[in-house]
Structures are given as C-alpha cells and as structure tokens.
Amino acid sequence: MDERSLLLLGLLLVQSQHGYQLNEFIERNLSRVTDMKKSTAYATLDRLCDAGFVDKHMEQEGNRPPRKVYAMTSAGKQHFYDMLRENLSHADQMNFASDIGMMFLDHLSRKEVLKLLESRLHQLQTQVDAYASAPKHRYGLGVDFAIEHHLVHLRADVTWLHSIIHRIKEDESDDGIE
Amino acid sequence: MDERSLLLLGLLLVQSQHGYQLNEFIERNLSRVTDMKKSTAYATLDRLCDAGFVDKHMEQEGNRPPRKVYAMTSAGKQHFYDMLRENLSHADQMNFASDIGMMFLDHLSRKEVLKLLESRLHQLQTQVDAYASAPKHRYGLGVDFAIEHHLVHLRADVTWLHSIIHRIKEDESDDGIE
DNA sequence: TATAACATGTAACAAGTTACATGATTTC
DNA sequence: GAAATCATGTAACTTGTTACATGTTATA
CATH class of the missing domain: 1.10.10.10 (Winged helix-like DNA-binding domain superfamily/Winged helix DNA-binding domain)
Known part of the structure; x- marks a missing residue:
C-alpha cells in the first residue's frame, strides 16, 4: 500500500x-x-x-x-x-472481509448465525466507544477528521447489523442447515 | 487474505x-x-x-x-x-486509505482541497448508483446482503464527505499553503 | 482468417508480517 | 540484578499482482 x-x-x-x-x-x-x-x-x-x-x-x-x-x-x-x-x-473500491461470510449465512442454523452476529455487534460497539472517547486535537485537524470518518462507518455498520439481526429473527421460514 | x-x-x-x-x-x-x-x-x-x-x-x-x-x-x-x-x-478493524490523506489536508489550499474532494464525491456517487441498480437475487440471499452492506457504507461516506466539504467551505480562517 | 472463448498456468516482482537478534542505558 | 526504553534491523515466509505463455475450438 x-x-x-x-x-x-x-x-x-x-x-x-x-x-x-x-x-x-x-x-x-x-x-x-x-x-x-x-x-x-x-x-x-x-x-x-x-x-x-x-x-x-x-x-x-x-x-x-x-x-x-x-x-x-x-x-x-x-x-x-x-x-x-x-x-x-480518488474513491477507492471498498471491500469488506465480512461480506464473504454473509454470502454463506444459509449454511449455518439461524440460531447460530444470530449468536455469531451478536458477538460481532458487541465488538463493533466496543470499537464505537473507543473511537467516540478518543481525545481530540492530537495532531492538527487531520486526525480528528479520520477518527470522525471511522465513527461514521462504525455507526453505519452497527445500524446495518442491527437491521440484519432483526430481519433474521423475524424470518421464521428457514432454519438453515448443519 | x-x-x-x-x-x-x-x-x-x-x-x-x-x-x-x-x-x-x-x-x-x-x-x-x-x-x-x-x-x-x-x-x-x-x-x-x-x-x-x-x-x-x-x-x-x-x-x-x-x-x-x-x-x-x-x-x-x-x-x-x-x-x-x-x-x-469477528468485526475486524477497518482502515481507510483516504484517512491518511485527510491528515494532511492543511498542506494544500482550501480551493484545491475542495476540488479534489468534490471529484471524490462524484466517484462515490457513481459507485452508489452502480450498487443501487445491481440486479437482485443472483446467488442466494447472501450477495444481496453484501450489496446492501456496501450501499450502507457508500451512502454514509457520501453524507460524511458532503459534511466535510461544507465545513471546509464555511471555514474562512485558514487558506492552507503551497 | 481473425478473434473470442475455453482452460491452464508460470515467472518476476512488490509488499507486508512474524519472530528473532543486538547492545547500550535507565529505572525499579 | 531484572526489566523497560532506546534504536536498529534481518531472515524467512505469505500473499497478491502483473504480464506473459500455451494451445484448442467455435464464431463472425
């Protein structure tokens, strides 16, 4: 890089x-x-x-x-x-490692998927707390912009994961395999 | 990876x-x-x-x-x-290449920064359009989740960039260097 | 007759990581 | 006397990329 x-x-x-x-x-x-x-x-x-x-x-x-x-x-x-x-x-193409896993959700039981995603949600929230409590103005303005940027994405991710978990809970139809 | x-x-x-x-x-x-x-x-x-x-x-x-x-x-x-x-x-630590650049914003003139960020914004919006118009249900549910995930982050990024650009425009104080 | 599609790679390179090595000085 | 801080790396390895090579068959 x-x-x-x-x-x-x-x-x-x-x-x-x-x-x-x-x-x-x-x-x-x-x-x-x-x-x-x-x-x-x-x-x-x-x-x-x-x-x-x-x-x-x-x-x-x-x-x-x-x-x-x-x-x-x-x-x-x-x-x-x-x-x-x-x-x-330049806006470079983002790729999220976790998207690969999302493609294969149906290979695990709904119950286990929920357990795994909730663990991820918990880690995300810990990260949000860490960034939100980061001290300000440490090195010019730039670092603060970067931290704010991170927070924006972390919070978007939290919201999205919440919504995914909610939808999986709602969905009674498929109980997955394995 | x-x-x-x-x-x-x-x-x-x-x-x-x-x-x-x-x-x-x-x-x-x-x-x-x-x-x-x-x-x-x-x-x-x-x-x-x-x-x-x-x-x-x-x-x-x-x-x-x-x-x-x-x-x-x-x-x-x-x-x-x-x-x-x-x-x-597992929620792995995200790192954005663009954050490195954000740290050094003050090395360019306000005018040029705005030009550069607006170009990035334009590219982001093109990406949003591409993901938003992606055909659905191509391979199980998983791919759609991944595309939705991307869209969430892209839109968060657009909103954030808008806000950054707005703030830089407002800020009359610093005209940067070089 | 050319070129696209089919199907496989290799070689050379670039970038990054982990684990280890070295040796002085200051602090507990 | 042990451990942390100062200051530098190297060696072995993994991963990934780019550009190139090869040869057949179907299509235009």
Whole structure:
C-alpha cells in the first residue's frame, strides 16, 4: 500500500525524524488510522531513500544508539503532493472481509448465525466507544477528521447489523442447515 | 487474505467446479464483493489442495482443454465452517486509505482541497448508483446482503464527505499553503 | 482468417508480517 | 540484578499482482 509512504512522507514534511521516533508517534497517536508495523516502516523508509525521496544522515547523542535521521528531498516533497492529490481525489473500491461470510449465512442454523452476529455487534460497539472517547486535537485537524470518518462507518455498520439481526429473527421460514 | 479461501471453499461446497468455472462465476456475479484475480484463485486452489481441504481430478470433454475439477474434502468442510464462524463473529478493524490523506489536508489550499474532494464525491456517487441498480437475487440471499452492506457504507461516506466539504467551505480562517 | 472463448498456468516482482537478534542505558 | 526504553534491523515466509505463455475450438 502506498498510503504507508504517504504517511511517512507527510510526517517527515513536518519535521525530519529518525525511524524510532516515527514509529513511536504512529503507535501512540495514529493507531486508529493505520496498522503499519515497525519493521514495515523501517523497510519503507529504506525504499523512500533508494528512490531519492528522503535523505538520511546519522546522529548520535552521547552513548545512546546511533539514529538515522530522515529528511525530505525536493523530489520527495513533489512525490508527497502527487500522492496526496491522488489520495484525496480518488474513491477507492471498498471491500469488506465480512461480506464473504454473509454470502454463506444459509449454511449455518439461524440460531447460530444470530449468536455469531451478536458477538460481532458487541465488538463493533466496543470499537464505537473507543473511537467516540478518543481525545481530540492530537495532531492538527487531520486526525480528528479520520477518527470522525471511522465513527461514521462504525455507526453505519452497527445500524446495518442491527437491521440484519432483526430481519433474521423475524424470518421464521428457514432454519438453515448443519 | 483468508477470505479468498473462504469464498472458494464456499462455492465448492455448493458444487464441485473447475478453476475456470469458479473464476467466471466470480467475475460475472461477485465483482462487487471481491477483487480476487484469476491467477490468485488458481494459486489459492493449489494451496487448498496441498492443505487437504479440496481434492482435484482431471476431466475432459471431447478435445477441449482438460479441466481440474476441485471437490471439498471433509477436512475442507470443517475448515470452511471454522472460517465462516470466525468471519461472521469477528468485526475486524477497518482502515481507510483516504484517512491518511485527510491528515494532511492543511498542506494544500482550501480551493484545491475542495476540488479534489468534490471529484471524490462524484466517484462515490457513481459507485452508489452502480450498487443501487445491481440486479437482485443472483446467488442466494447472501450477495444481496453484501450489496446492501456496501450501499450502507457508500451512502454514509457520501453524507460524511458532503459534511466535510461544507465545513471546509464555511471555514474562512485558514487558506492552507503551497 | 481473425478473434473470442475455453482452460491452464508460470515467472518476476512488490509488499507486508512474524519472530528473532543486538547492545547500550535507565529505572525499579 | 531484572526489566523497560532506546534504536536498529534481518531472515524467512505469505500473499497478491502483473504480464506473459500455451494451445484448442467455435464464431463472425
């Protein structure tokens, strides 16, 4: 995914940083926006370096482990803006893992389907609570937009799941198999 | 993604099929639910075979190219039900590529952001129309549930984008940079 | 005679994950 | 003296994509 590069370049545009610093920031503040792992960040930074989008130089404070500090190049800035425009203007096709399961509902008994979906509903509601109680204004406006966006989708999902569960309960006709 | 296996196993549970047949079905009827490519399906079928979840045998009609027909094993059925239960009961963390871009809105001028987001809005609306006009009851109830699910999220996204655009228009304070 | 449909893939690549490794320093 | 924090990764693996290859038969 190219969003990982966009994210790293965006953070480096604000200020030059070393890998550990970027990873800490992402883990502490952006865990709701991305699931990028640390090794992936290090590897992506290497790639951005090879591509000439960032420069790196070593720094060391006292006896602490040496750091590789990454800084944007002008090619990197250009690339960032290109990717940002692409990202903002394009609505990419969403695919939900759970839709595959929905296709095969009739392979389980109505009772079990209800149990499973209610468990999912419960998890969704937990997620809604987590996002709704997220502290505001942590890093510019952008993160708050992203959190709001998540909430919108989570709440839509909750409403939809409620409706599906309701309809399955109503439906006395089919008792499924297995 | 394990949903690709779940999908293939689910289709094979209904009836034994060869790869080409599965791919045709997916392309014609499930393009709104999955974006799995043909080579991926062939490779996944191989893996399912190696894992003992499906058996394969050759068939040939006249001089036509030979087919590999895949059929579920009992281990495969068990695996299918395990994955289905997991899939239905679990709400996996959603991540939206577009949220990364939203974080860096302030790096572009208000005017350009509006132009970009309006383009995205237009694409979203096209997608809504496509899903809303999708023919019903193509393969059991499940596909319709999935399409309805997509529509729910697409419409939520449209509403949200509208609101974001509106707020950006209102906001006279910040004119962005670059 | 060309091209679409039938049926299978392979090879090369890109991206991401997990689990592990290293070694110093600060804190409990 | 143990554990957490600082700071970097590598190796092995999995998954998926793209572009290409192959050869037959029916259709226009």
